[in-house]
Amino acid sequence: MRKFGYILGDDKNGVIVLRENRVLISLKIQKNIQSHVYLRQTMFRLLEFLLEKGKSGLLLDEIIMKAVWEGYGLRSSAPRLWQVMHELRKKLDELGVEDNFILRVEGRGYIVNAASYEPVYIRASYDRLSRFVLARQQNTDTVKRLK
Template sequence: MDNNIKLLGYRIDNRLYYSVENKTLISLDGSEKSIPLRTTKARLLEYLLLKSGSKIITDQELLINIWDKYGLSSSSQRLWLVMRELKVILGGFNVSDDLFMRVENNGYLVDVAFVREVVEFTRKVKTGDR
């Protein structure tokens, strides 16, 4: 991402905002419902959203980047469990099941139609001189 742009979070399925700084899911339906995510769930969600697009995010890639890099024990079962818990939480906000699609028992595909980055422009603009 450009040095003048700071990622604040993600708008998910126009129903939910995920704050990167606070690791919290916030409802956009006016109910003020919010759920803070524990570290591993937050890391998994952020990684999936960051890598969203046409490429399959493999289980191995997730295990390395969510667990192994942080000195945590990884396994396919652990990935399945955390992914299932994350989907249950997102379902509580009525987010479409199509956001994360399981592909070929090998990984996940994130549907970009459901994801929008929320950014802040940090570049200082000079005023006065033209």
């Protein structure tokens, strides 16, 4: 089995995170909530790192910067971490993820609300699942146009 992604929140009102496409899809269908968001590579690496390591407690700024930036040959800094984290939290908020999902511990690092997410594993190929997700998205768009 392969890790397909994550579900943030519950499977009716949450957000699904697809690793393959770096996309977050809201499972809610509401006018004031965006349906999906694509993340840039660094922002997605940050989210994925938080989800992979978040159940271990406090994630120190230095460790996050090494894993997300320096591990990929990029320069890191505290202001850059804050900026990307701020944008990520904003995008999560647009999709309906609760504000307390990622919390800042001032001067130290971040804590992820570990009770608010879980990994999703699959046996099917990504190709089959991508077709499913696209079909679901087209159906959602059709429903929105009819309203």
